Amino acid sequence: MGAMRVTILACLLFATNGCGVIVRQVDSRLDQLGTSQWFVQGRRAQLNDDEKAWAETAWKYFNFNYNATTGLVNSADKQQLVTMWTVADTISATHTAHVLEFIDTKTFDERISTLLGFLNGMSLFQDRLPNRFYDASTGKKVDGKKRPNEVGWSAVDIGRLLVWLKILQIEYPYLGEYVDKAVLRWNFCDLIDNCGALYGGRLVGKDVKLIQEGRLGYEEYAALGYNIWGFDTALASTIEPYGRIRIQNQEVFYDLRDPRKTGNYAPVLTGPYLYSGLEFNWDRPGDISSFDSQHSNRVMAKLAHAIYRAQESRFRNLRIQTARTDHASEKTPKPVLDSIFADGFQWNTILENGEHKPDLALVATKAVFGMWALWDTSYTQQLILAIKELHSKDRGWFEGRYERSGAYDRTITASTNAMVLEAILYKSRGKLYTGPNNPTYMEALLADIFKQPNRCFPPERTQCDIN
């Protein structure tokens, strides 16, 4: 498809390369052509003033919650606790703010370089991998209650960080070397096996307990991060094992690993499909040339569309505005799994322990912006109307609007505000990952078998034998 696009453009240009005026006209027509539904997925155009203002509001969050000593940004308003997911959000937001010119290059460079300094200096969990939590002000390893401690790691959080470190490396080649050096500190042996199954680690007593991490959606998204760093991710990237259920006459796919046996409720959420849409356009990672309207990972695109359409149909049929994903809540410190399907039920809103919390269902700001960017429909336009006032002028966007009452959930998080920025950047630019990149420091280092760190980097692995 990529070749075809180039050919069409070339033909048009050759046919009309007369004087400047004509070329300019053709240029502008090509612009229109370039943003037509033939070639793009979703809502693609120049940003208008509203959209710029929305993005600027989101950036306010990252400004207000910035910790200048570490370069880290709090995961939620005034809560100086971060995960690697938050670090990825921070890179994504800072990059977007730079592209949209909310900050100048000097500020960008200062912030990102401080952050890279942190990543290259932070104390790792058992000297192996980023700990699950860090204190944003001191940069020290902590547990979930911010006590100095090490608790383990999250393979999904690290996966998202790998995505954004790679994008950072591609967008700013002069920083690539330091990105590689941060990643080269890690030990991948227990994190991902040769066939791509992802494992989280949890410290139980003195032992590290390895638990397969990720369920359909976030598992496949996290796998992308490992994949673009050269790992074989066959097991995490496949949608197996999956089940199918009809919701609002859409066939929605869900993870078949049984929550009654595993204790993991494997909810169907919009979030992971939004990230893989905005960042990868549901393409295979190696695909850098196809139209946005083509998704070379057709399966993921199909799953994403079904999840979108189920929510749109719920509105069309039941008149309930629906844009659901996992989110934080002002009513519980635990994450709310506000799902399309979970634990046997449609539109199930639960906590991680399965507790049913229908009152916490939101029209989630995060989901609305992602859906708005990826699907240019009257429904997403309406969703935007439902949430566009949900922000504090100087602190960023709120988490969402309660489905039950219409009231705001005034929680403010990095995750939601980063999604707003990503969605708006996507609108102006298309997919955010544009790799693969030029030869890197890491490749040069790993090519030398005497310098290999012996921590299960891709060249140090044996091939997966299940394929």
Added chain:
Amino acid sequence: MKFARTLVCILTLSLLGGCGVVRTIQTINQPVLEPASTAASYERLKNADHLAVEEPEKSSGHIGRRGELTEEEEQMARTAWKYFENNYQKETGLINAVNNYPSVTMWDLASYLGALVSAFELQIIDKTEFDNRVRTLWRTLNKVELFRDELPNKAYHTKTGAKVDYTNKPGEIGFSALDLGRFLVWSKIIKERYPEHSNAIDQFVLRWKFCNVVKEGTLYGSYIDKESKGTRYVQEGRLGYEEYASKGFQLWGFDTWKASLQDPYDVIPLYGVDVPYDTRDPRMLSAHNYVVTESYVLDGIEMNWDLATDRVSTNHHHTDLWAARAARAIYQVQENRYKATGILTARTEHQLDKAPYFVYDTIYTDGYPWNTITETGRYVPEFSSIAVKGAVGLWGLWDTSYTDILFRAVQGANNPEKGFFEGIYENGTGMIETYTANNNGILLEVLLHKVQGKLLQFSRRVSLWDRTVENVFATPEISSSCLPSSELECELKGTCEKPLHRRLFPTSQ
């Protein structure tokens, strides 16, 4: 989608012209009203699934396994009847619901009535013993204390006939509309078959006050509020049981139009079969929406999946179309699971021989297919079983090679001195070594059905109940019991017409 496709067809066809063609479309769009053929469901199965599916019966209906009992089957009937010999309480005429445990519910009593009729009709007992048992039982029933002078309590002590609580100590709990519904089915069957006993039976039912159990066409059970000690009434019954119990009330003239509606329900596709389930949300309400075999089998055996008002149709016709189709789906999905997994499947609720003593062993419930849960909803897959009553019920209603295997699996699951075991664990750890009135009663019913077909046979004789209901000058006590209004009365009040919105099953996509 379907609409769009039809539109395209119409456009295409009208281009082709010809009124005949248009007529065809109209016929297609008519709801298919052929009795008992699950044609649509089969079409979908054939197209969608690799599983071999037997052709639906070519005739307009089917009657299951019919004929004289073989010697083996006669022996089974005698073994099952052993349970009712061992657990009979001579003084009261009551029967223990579980072996040697002197407590009984109205549901289990109804299963006993099924056993009693079958034992007599299959000539295991003679008329003297039959009459004796019937008279002793109703002598007790016409004396038992009702729950708060309203309706039979959920449980009675079988030795004393006293109302009891859940621990079988004297007390009261409330009443169950589903249990009463099943009891009404069997009271009706006995009084129609043996009019000589009709008086005693009617007298008992005339003691009941129906004001709170059937309201606005909905069935309500009751329980005692822990704090106020007042009676609380709650809607009772989920898809399957609700419709079955409703028929019991309908047979006595009550209008249960809302309980008899299948809605609210949806279907879940399992092994290529659309299985209907109740969509009332078990997360919000304390009732599970379990899909099991039992209620559909009982409806088939006792009432031939006919409407309660149907007194004439043959066994070949099922006038309650929806019930017949749903039952067929319940059967087919279990056969298909066997074909897909090799696990013999006949799922229903049943007793256990150890804690938690009772499980809903389902085809689907609370969001999961083949879910086995306790009353509190705890997942206990280790107790999944081939239930004897489920297996025998399927065998009696579907004459297929699959039910042949089911039958062979359970026919030896008995102790000749005590009756049939409750079931066989799916995980291969042996039998559920407990005996119940319900299990043995249903087994006897099924065997009688093989010989006689639909068990409910109408005599067209007058009865005390009918005459009392018709009497608009009834005594004050009777008129305060909320008995069904006579046709004359509803004509006068203009309440005879009820909203009728039955959906055909399965739902079309």
